Amino acid sequence: MHDEVLNIKNEAIARIMEARDLDELAEIKIGYLGRKGKITLLFRDLKNIPNEKRREIGNKINDSKKAIELTLSKKGEELTNTSLKNKSDIDLTIPGIIPNIGHLHPQTIVLNEILEIFNHLGYQVADGPEIEKDYYNFEVLNFPDDHPARDAQQTMFIDVANTKYKLGELIPRTHTSAMQGRVMEKTTPPFRVIVPGRCFRYEQVDASHGVEFWQVEGFVVDKQIHLTDLFGTIEFVLKSLFGQSTKIKFATTFFPFVEPGVDAYIECTVCNGRGCSFCKKSGWSEIMPAGMIHPNVLKHSKIDSSKWSGFAFAMGLSRVVTLKYKIEDLRVLHTPDYQILKQF
Amino acid sequence: MKAPIPWLKEYVEIKLPLNDLMWKMTEIGLTTESYQTIEGEKVLEVEVTPNRPDWLSILGIAREIAIIEKLKVKLPKLSDIPEPSSKLPLKININSKLVGRYTGITIANVKVKAAPLWMQKRLILMGLRPINNLVDITNYCMYELGIPIHVFDYDKFKSSNLKLELSKGGEKFISVDEISYPLPPDTLIIKDGDRVIDLCGIKGGLNTGISNSTKNIYIHVPIYSPTVIRKTSLALKLASDASYIYERGPDRGGNLNTLKRVVALVLEFAGGKVASEIIDLKDKEYSPAKISVSLNKLESVLGFKLEWDEIIDILSDLNLSPQKMGEGLSLTIPTYRGDLKIEEDIVEEVARIHGYNNFPKTLPTGTIAKEKIAYYFNPKFQNHLKTLMYGVGFSEIQTLSLTSREQLIKSQLNLENHIKIANPVSLEYEYFRSSLVPNLLDSIKLNSLLKKLKLFELNKVYFGPPDKHRELYKLAAIQSAGSFREFKGVIDLILEKLNIDNFDIKDSLVEKSIWHPTKSAVIEAGDTPIGTFGEIHPKVLQNFQIKNRLWAFEAEVLSLEYLSYDPIFEQPNKYPPQIEDVTLEIKKGIKIRDVISSIKISSKLVSSVELVDIYNENYTFRIYYQAPEKTLDNVEVEKIRTNILKILMKKFGITIHQ
DSSP: OHHHHHHHHHHHHHHHHHOOSHHHHHHHHHHHHSTTOHHHHHHHHGGGSOHHHHHHHHHHHHHHHHHHHHHHHHHHHHHHHHHHHSOOSSOTTSOOOOOOOOOOOHHHHHHHHHHHHHHHTTOEEBOOOSEEEHIIIIITTTOOTTOGGGGGSOOOOBOOTTSSOOTTSEEEOSOTTHHHHHHHTTSOSSEEEEEEEEEEOOOOOBTTBOSEEEEEEEEEEESSOOHHHHHHHHHHHHHHHHOTTOOEEEEEOOOTTEEEEEEEEEEOTTTTTSOOTTTTTSSEEEOOOEEEEOHHHHHHTTOOTTTOEEEEEEEEHHHHHHHHTTOSOGGGGGOOOHHHHTTO | OEEEHHHHHTTSOOOSOHHHHHHHHHHTTOEEEEEEEETTEEEEEEEOOTTOGGGSSHHHHHHHHHHHHTOOOOOOOOOOOOOOOSOOOOEEEOOTTTEEEEEEEEEESOOOOOOOHHHHHHHHHTTOOOOOHHHHHHHHHHHHHSOOOEEEEGGGOSOSEEEEEEOOSOOEEEBTTOOEEEOOTTOEEEESSSSEEEETTTEEBGGGOOOTTOOSEEEEEEEEOHHHHHHHHHHHTOOOHHHHHHHHOOOTTOHHHHHHHHHHHHHHHTOOEEOSOOEEEESSOOOOEEEEEEHHHHHHHHSSOOOHHHHHHHHHHTTOOOEEETTEEEEEEOTTOTTOOSHHHHHHHHHHHHOGGGSOOOOOOSOOOSSOOTTBOOTHHHHHHHHHHHHTTOEEOOOOSEEOHHHHHHTTOOGGGSOBBSSOSSGGGOEEOSOSHHHHHHHHHHTTTOSSOEEEEEEEEEESOGGGOEEEEEEEEEESSSOHHHHHHHHHHHHHHTTOOOOEEEEOOOSSSSEEEEEEEEEEETTEEEEEEEEEOHHHHHHTTOOSOOEEEEEEHHHHHHHOOOOOOOOOOSSOOEEEEEEEEOOTTSOHHHHHHHHHHHOTTEEEEEEEEEETTEEEEEEEEOOSSSOOOHHHHHHHHHHHHHHHHHHHOOEEOO
16 A cells, blocks of 8 residues: 555656646646545545555655645646747737728718817807808808908808898808807807807818818907907817817907908928918918907997907818818818828 | 108107117007018008008107107197188088088188109108199198198089989999099099099099199098998099098098198298188087996906006097096097997007016916807817828828819819809819819829828818708818729728728719729618729829829718717637638629628628628638637538528529639
8 A cells, every 4th residue: 555655646747747738737637636636535535545644645645645735736837938938829919800990071070089188178059050141141240241251251152032021131150250249249258169060151162172161269258358368279179189289379360250360381291381382382371360349249249348358260161170180172071082081 | 560760750750770660560450560661761561451541641650659659649740721812612522421521621822733752752762753842732731631621723614513322323434544444333422513523432533523624623632431442442443542531530630730731831842822711611510539447357467467657647648538537538539549449449559558568477277167168069080080091101292172164174073063163363263162072183193202191191181062951071081093992902901990890882883083984992881971992093194194093082081980889899709710612603793792792691609701802703701700609610611601602502592612
């Protein structure tokens, strides 16, 4: 019996030492220590051993078991280490199977970014009609009837046959500024408003003009609003959108509903300022016409211009998108070609 | 407005390099992005804003350049008009509502020939073809000083009593370039008796035009009412350099000087003698206006304090003659600056000359409103929908709201409900769309090489009539491959994610539509329509030249928002459900949705039912039996199942598959 225990132990250890992998090791473990393993059976046979020898043999078997367990665990560790070091048979560079996900339109992506920036500055979003009264589109905004200032916004007219309207009284809005009067006449200052939306112009369609385009109008009315606040806001917004190193410059311009009038340019992102067809070779792109709200606009909306003042600006959303992604043709934005869509 | 550099240099020295000058001009409001080189000379292209008619002249632009260069502008030499030494009488009747100021003079014995070469060259730089000395002088002076001038052949007048009036309509007018215009009512004209000899502010008449044999002339410098000229120009769809200036309201204080300049040039280059007193008719004295501006106002609009000396320098450079008055300044506004009316206008003058790019930058320090503004809109819900759509594999398109009649007809949409543009740019953009589906079909067609396309759009659609029109946000999606159940799963998922469960699916009743007559349905919740889904009408597909069948849906975003609510948290059940699959034989025509809901409501212990397999008329449902307080045993489950089968048998005649 004594020798048998020793033999089993030695045989086991020898087999363990020669095991090639963890599977074989597991097999060996079962063969000796499992329910019907050789060592387990030895324990079972102990009852047949005479009393005086039982303790000694029992100890021997126990020692063997411990030795086998120790060897198993050492060999196991060794084999695990080796197997981890072995070259994996998985090619980790193989392309994955892409889960099915769609694409958001670049305009949605950029608009969300813009709204987030203005949300941070305390602006609320307003949404209003695209088919608009001449009154809100022009009159409230200090565009006199029959004034050439209207020529800058070539206008389409809604066919109003069989309605109470005269031709020209109802138009597809030419700018989101049309929401200024609507919000102002029904809201008590102070307020900060942002209006994203579709606008329409009577324009021949080409790479930089469209019958439809999107604007984001913004306006603020409060007690102490300065031109410096307007410059600061424009700079904050454009740098948030295009990066802190973006070059911005301001120029004087005229819109009947602001005074002073401001135009903001950013260095053309398509050509990095070198001059291209997109920026008409100037290296700069006009992006954010703005100004201090004209006192007449406040007056039309029954806001006391001696107490309140404000600024307003408009951003060509379509243009921001094209500048952000260096798209040279505005028409790309509303062409539903998957080859375009899938890039975003 | 073209501005040739050599001509500008006659009035102001230009020291800045051209590109710097162009940017400085742009910065102060004279947007100059490009120049041309004509006959070796540089000609600036200046965009003049409608508030600055004074910039529609070389002198006006030179005045601004002088401010940039910190120099004084050299005005053209003006000499007084000599006393008449000959006699060509002329009278004109004007209405001061139509013409604010009117000056004129006759000159006898001029000689028509070519204008001096330097003058011809300048007109060529302005893009004009030289004609003869008299016509060229009037054009030259208009470009130089910004007020249009017209010269008539005095001998061709039928009468020396002229009359300026509005046309009655139906009069015939032939312009100097020999084009005949039947006149609508209310255009501004001059008559010499019965004949129309001038279409004021737009074109002169052929009947009194200058010819090679012209000897005696009448020159006039009128300043017409801007709106009358604009209406005339719009009514006739006819514009000229002169009408462009008149619409913007030129300097009413400037006609006399313009007349002096023209007469001096005529006497110098065409000879002749002044033959009448100066006619100078005006409704009032056009003398410089006064505006006062408070330093307080200036500072509060600008947002920072400018040095007193700089303010004075800027206003003096602008020729506004600042005088200290109390806490502010009194300014004298030259007549050519009719755009300066209120304090804010003066603030802009100071700001732009100081230079917008030299301003400090701040953010508003005021209050954030606590209340919601009028027209408040929360974009969160629409973004949620877009995120869901792209999360399940649909790509967003953004297309135009304006569409063509052809597109509507192809889509079998009723033209009548559509809002129409009266003056469309092209027939492609004539109607406001009432559905997002047609452009999705276009997109499928455009991408027809791709077999598995899933697209969506969320945008407005529009419904007439125009005076009671509605604009609604819709969400539409289309799928070009996959089974109906795969597409229906998208709708189910969206409704589930929005927690909309209480809705009906009804047969769509519209006969002619973009939807398949029997393979489409309407979803409603009570009286609230949610949307339509199903297959696109085969005829519509044919119209769009699409070969494979397509599934689509279009839903009302506002209804979805109104019906949706945030999930209500439930404590997860600790006791695992008993799950079993039951295969039922279901005859055609029985709605599976009704079967599932019958199973669901049969017992509170049925926590969920799924359709897992369909084979012929055999439908396998996976039923989850679950109680909140314990795990159900087989006996309990059997009881529920027996009840379910009893209900299904009774309601639908459905039996279990053996």
